[in-house]
Amino acid sequence: MNLMLLGLNHKTAPVDLREKLGGLLADLDAAYQELQPRPALLELMLYATCNRVESLCATEEADAALIQLRTFFASRGDISPADLDASLYVHRDREAVLHLFRVASSLDSLVVGEPQILGQIKEAYRQATRNRATGPILNRLLHKTFSVAKRVRRETGIGDHAVSISYAAVTLGRKIFGSLAGKTAVLVGAGEMAELALEHLKSDGVGRIIVANRTLERGLQLAQRFRGEAVSLEELADQLLQADIIISSTGSPQYLLTKEQVKGVLRRRKHRPLFFIDIAVPRDLDPAINELDNVYLYNIDDLKEVVESNWQRRHQEAAKAERLVAAETVKFLEWLETLAVYPTIISLKEKADRICEAELEKTLKQLGPLTQEQRQALEVLTHSITQKLLHDPIICLKGNHHPQKPHRELDLVRRLFNLDPDRTADFAEED
Numbered sequence: 001m002n003l004m005l006l007g008l009n010h011k012t013a014p015v016d017l018r019e020k021l022g023g024l025l026a027d028l029d030a031a032y033q034e035l036q037p038r039p040a041l042l043e044l045m046l047y048a049t050c051n052r053v054e055s056l057c058a059t060e061e062a063d064a065a066l067i068q069l070r071t072f073f074a075s076r077g078d079i080s081p082a083d084l085d086a087s088l089y090v091h092r093d094r095e096a097v098l099h100l101f102r103v104a105s106s107l108d109s110l111v112v113g114e115p116q117i118l119g120q121i122k123e124a125y126r127q128a129t130r131n132r133a134t135g136p137i138l139n140r141l142l143h144k145t146f147s148v149a150k151r152v153r154r155e156t157g158i159g160d161h162a163v164s165i166s167y168a169a170v171t172l173g174r175k176i177f178g179s180l181a182g183k184t185a186v187l188v189g190a191g192e193m194a195e196l197a198l199e200h201l202k203s204d205g206v207g208r209i210i211v212a213n214r215t216l217e218r219g220l221q222l223a224q225r226f227r228g229e230a231v232s233l234e235e236l237a238d239q240l241l242q243a244d245i246i247i248s249s250t251g252s253p254q255y256l257l258t259k260e261q262v263k264g265v266l267r268r269r270k271h272r273p274l275f276f277i278d279i280a281v282p283r284d285l286d287p288a289i290n291e292l293d294n295v296y297l298y299n300i301d302d303l304k305e306v307v308e309s310n311w312q313r314r315h316q317e318a319a320k321a322e323r324l325v326a327a328e329t330v331k332f333l334e335w336l337e338t339l340a341v342y343p344t345i346i347s348l349k350e351k352a353d354r355i356c357e358a359e360l361e362k363t364l365k366q367l368g369p370l371t372q373e374q375r376q377a378l379e380v381l382t383h384s385i386t387q388k389l390l391h392d393p394i395i396c397l398k399g400n401h402h403p404q405k406p407h408r409e410l411d412l413v414r415r416l417f418n419l420d421p422d423r424t425a426d427f428a429e430e431d
Contacts, residue, residue, distance in 0.1 A: 001042075001137060001339060002062045005096040006069045006088060007054030010110050013087035020079055021053040024072075028124075032131035035072055040064035043135040045142070047124030049117065051110050056100060058137040066090060097141065097332050101325045104145045105152040106159070113158040113314050115203070118149045137339075141332065148328045155324065157317040166196035168303045168310070169277040170204060173245045176275050176296055182207040186239050188248035188256060189213060190222045193279055197247050198226050210243070212236045214250070240265045240274070247277045248284040259288040262295060279303065341397045347419040348393065352386045 008018065025031055025048040035041055043058035053073075059065040074084055091099045102108045104121050125142045128134050134142070153159055174180055185206045187194045190213040198209065209228030212235065213219030219230035231239060236256060240246070248256060262274070276297040278285040283299055290297035360382050364375065397413065414420055 001336070002059055003056070003093050003096040003137070003141070003336070004059060004062055004065055005054060005056045005091040005099055006066065006073075007052060008084075008087040008089065009052035009054075009108070012089060013083075017079070017083055017087060018051070018053060020076055021073060022048040024076055025053060028127045029131060031072075032128070032133050035068070036131070036133055038065075038068045040068055043138040044133045045124060045128040045138055047121060049120050052103070054103075056096065056138065056141075058135065062092065093336075094329060094333055098325065098329045100141070100145055101148050101329055102322075104149040105321055105325055106149075107152075107318055107321055107325065112318050115153075115159055118146070121149075122146065137336070140335070144328070144332050148325060151328075152321045152324055156320045158314060158321050160314075160317070165279055165300065165303050165307065166193055167200050168307050169197055169247055169279060169298070170200040172277065172298060172303070173275050174204060176273065177244065179205070180245075181205040183244040184208040184210065184242050185245040185247065186210045186212060186236075186243040187222075188233070188236060188246060188284060189250040189280070190215070190218045191249060193249040194247065195222060197249075197279075198222070198228075201245075202226055206245075208242075210239055212239060237261050237265070241268060243274065244272070245275045245277070246285075247279065249279045250284055251280070252284055253282065255286045256284045257289065258286040259292065262289050263292055266292060266294070277303070338398060344413055344419065345394055345397055347414070348390060348417055351417065351419060352390055356382045356386045 008021070010018070025046055028046060031046055032044070035044060035046075040059050040061040041057050042060065045056045047054055055069050055073075057065050057069070070084075070088065073079070073088070074081055099108070104118050106113050106115065106117050109117055121142075125134070128138075170180070173183075173185075177183060180201065181204075183206050185201050185208070187198060187209065190211055194211070198211075201209065209223065209226050211219040211223040211228055211230045212233055213222070213230065214233050216230060216232050219232075222228075223230040233250075233256065240257075240262060246257075250256065257276075266274070271294050274295045276285055276289060276295065278297065278299045281300060285297060285299075287297070287299070289295055360378060363378070364370065370378075393413070
């Protein structure tokens with residue numbers, strides 16, 4: 001049995017090609033219905049994110065599986081075969097396992113250590129199992145993948161250091177408050193930076209979200225996505241009474257909040273800490289706000305320093321993660337290689353049991369009447385002898401994970417014990 005992974009990502013394909021193939025997998029149920037009747041694809045999983053489109057399969061006909069998957073990806077009329085071939089990569093067996101482990105552990109992401117990819121792989125696996133596309137090999141591989149990704153998170157600091165402006169902003173908030181659970185966050189602006197910050201805030205368990213935007217309709221759309229509320233910019237100063245965190249990212253040519261406005265609400269807030277992050281250029285917030293007690297103001301330059309210093313720290317942690325992933329890849333491949341020997345072990349045991357039973361029956365007929373205890377003693381004796389005779393050959397088969405020619409060695413065992421009596425014996429030396 002072979003594993004094969006076919007796909008493309010942000011390193012090999014432009015965004016327009018990734019979008020087209022992502023559209024091909026927009027309806028995964030339909031994709032599985034089209035691909036599953038193909039005999040070479042014994043087990044299959046498909047997944048697409050903004051940065052990659054990949055397919056993973058278990059197959060006994062790797063070349064045929066490759067052709068079938070490539071044909072599927074080329075089925076969209078607006079995809080150039082030349083562009084597709086130039087962008088596709090193919091990983092087999094060890095490289096396929098290693099690649100999947102690295103993807104799920106966010107070692108192959110555009111932003112190393114970002115946490116979303118594991119959830120996306122889990123959802124893709126759920127859809128594959130719902131379509132009954134996976135089997136024992138991919139099931140074992142995907143469960144191992146989730147375990148490896150969790151170990152990488154638990155045993156390295158790959159996700160501890162903020163490497164995006166929005167993520168850095170939320171990380172700073174968490175450091176000040178200890179936990180964002182139950183806190184109220186006000187997002188000023190409704191652009192991409194605000195949206196990314198909202199995603200991080202939500203994942204950190206922030207309690208209440210308020211979006212303040214010049215265009216109320218756009219603010220409402222963004223707030224609804226995150227089960228928040230929307231207000232107009234004119235109401236921003238009023239929101240300071242209940243806010244814990246304010247993240248601002250508009251294109252305003254003038255300050256949206258001044259020192260005097262913030263100072264005016266601090267006493268009414270009973271001096272609860274207030275955390276401002278100004279990631280707008282030009283700045284939305286008066287720098288003098290930072291002079292107030294229990295008020296913390298960071299601008300985009302502060303965050304850039306955090307991000308730049310954290311890039312190096314995160315990549316140092318990634319090196320530790322790579323070692324962990326490589327070790328787990330070896331372990332999984334050892335399990336996969338043992339699958340080939342189990343049919344031979346089962347055949348060996350079944351043949352030994354048949355011989356044991358037949359010879360025991362002959363002996364019992366020759367001995368004449370025996371008590372039940374005597375009969376059981378003979379059965380235990382013959383079974384014990386059989387088990388001990390097979391013990392070493394079976395241990396040898398299970399332990400021989402790295403034979404130079406595994407199929408040839410298994411074939412030799414099957415011929416030595418005549419496990420395939422219908423096959424013509426051929427003991428000639430193979431080329």
